[in-house]
Amino acid sequence: xRDTSGRVGILCDVIxxxxxxxxxxxxxxxxxxxxxRPEGGAGSGWSHPAP
Numbered sequence: 001x002r003d004t005s006g007r008v009g010i011l012c013d014v015i016x017x018x019x020x021x022x023x024x025x026x027x028x029x030x031x032x033x034x035x036x037r038p039e040g041g042a043g044s045g046w047s048h049p050a051p
Contacts, residue, residue: 001036003048009036014050 001011011034018033032050 001034003034003036003046007036007038007046009038009046011035012037012045016050018047 002008013035014032015035016032017030019028019030034048034050035045036048037045
């Protein structure tokens with residue numbers, strides 16, 4: 001899968017009502033989010049708002 005930044009990764013999961021736990025509580029909102037990991041396993045995974 002390619003995200004809008006051009007990074008290519010393996011889709012691990014999509015959570016339709018994800019809330020970012022790192023966001024301040026008053027700024028959290030539920031949104032669909034895709035979780036990806038890099039091809040080849042080198043590096044760390046990332047999340048991306050799902051379309």
